[in-house]
Amino acid sequence: MARNHIDGQWLDSATRTDSLSPASGKSLGTYADGGAEEATAAVDAARRTFDTTDWAHDRQRRARVLREMADALESHRDEVITSLATENGKILAEAAFEVDLAIPKLRYYAGLALSDLGGSAEVAPDLYSFSLRQPMGVAAIIVPWNAPVVLAIRGFAPALAAGCTVAMKMPGQTGLTNGLLLELMTSAPSLPPGVLNSFTESGNTGAPVLVGDPRVNVISYTGSTVVGRQIMRDAAANLTPVSLELGGKTPMVVFDDADLDAVAPVLAKGITTFAGQFCMAGSRILAQRGIAPRLRERVVDLLRAVRVGPGDDPASDMGPMIDKANVARVDRLVESALAYATPLVRGGVPTDPHLADGAYHLPTLLEVEGTDNDLVQKEVFGPVGTFEVFDDEDDAVARANATEYGLAASVWSRDVDRPLRVARRIDAGTVWTNTWGLVNDQFEEGGFKHSGTGRLNGLRALAEFQEIKHLMQPVGRR
Secondary structure (H helix, E strand, C coil), rough: CEEEEECCCCCCCCCEEEECCCCCCCCCEEEEECCHHHHHHHHHHHHHHHHHCCHHHCCCHHHHHHEEEEEEEECHHHHHHHHHHHCCCCHHHHHHHHHHHHHHHHHHHHHHHCCCEEEEEEEEEHHHHHECCCCCCEEEEEECCCCHHHHHHHHHHHHHHHEEEEEEEEEEHHHHHHHHHHHHCCCCCCCCCEEEEEEEEEEHHHHHHHHHHHCEEEEEEEHHHHEEEEEEEHHHHHHHCCCEEEECCCCCECCCCCCCHCCCHHHHHHHHHHHHHHCCCCCEEEEEEHHHHHHHHHHHHHHHHEEEECCCCCCCCCCCCCCCCHHHHHHHHHHHHHHCCEEECCCCCCCCCCCCCCCCECCCEEECCCCCCHHHHHHCCCEEEEEEEEEEEHHHHHEEEEEEEEEEEEEECCCCCCCCCCCCCCCCCEEEEECCCCCCCCCCEEEEEEEEEEEEEEHHHHCEEEEEEEEEEEECCC
């Protein structure tokens, strides 16, 4: 059974919950299902540890802990990949992609723990100013289920590097993987008790405690825009700073001069990766009119050929969604969209009896003309894409910017100047040229508009968990 880890101890909860396989619906094991009590205990431990130990002031130890965590995860890489594929449903290659993103992230922040610097200047004769960066205190980290390993680490690694202590809520849908990850992270020999506290919750009583507790100094949340707005409202009562990475509707803008042999497979993967349960999913294909017929045909053929099956089956191209409730939600949205959209690939719930017990939804592609409809405006969070045709650059940019989201976009063209010219006009935190889905530890990631506030990755991620203190000191003359 997977348990919670608080104040250096492994703790059970009053409720134990089965973790169900999204591929079969069968129980994979049980986990301690926490809530308000565990959240309060996690904040208690984090607050006491921050206030009474030298964690915030010991850069060498913080760097050592993060390196030890990276070593532990690397040595158990295959075990974590298998757990992700089995419990979360993503195929083995995608689970490996997630874990392999997480390991260097820990090492990157180990380096930043040692290299973070302030500044100083003689601002007037014999008058000196200094700026010091110091940890905010207790960081509350709220992690989603679609990529629990890398998104947990993306949250707590910069927090620990900055000198904060952590109270973290992990998602109930991946309770067993959470437990395995925490076993590895807390096995770091140099980690003091109370620095990294984590509980798993299937309900919603613990997360509000983290957001509303005045002893929490900063909140980092990854998830839906709806919940992000609620967190910001609730955090306002204590003026608690928040860092939010929220929903997305990534436009994949394909111009007439694009290399269709290169772009078509990526567009198909943009829809099917993580079964579309990805904030940067390439859920909108924008094709320039000249190549639209050829591109449409190629993507349709690729989506129809996708082999759907269990995530831990090497033959699967796409795994199940997280549960059947989400399958039903997505299929209802698709069905209602048929009133205004043309089905290119209907997808939907498979008829194969071998898949009947799983949470499967076949890839779907619908063509739409306008942008003022639910299919374009709402984050589907499933393997569903739209196909839209545009005329010129202005039309492409207008369509790309037509939603409230601004997390990511992709521009495809063999022109030297066009990708940068278009990327500058698209309101998105990340814009790829002739590729999609690449993430770099050294450069910031986050959203424009309703896709979030703040940034993770890069130097900015450390700043999300720091205060800047200005010190002034006159020097008397002898």
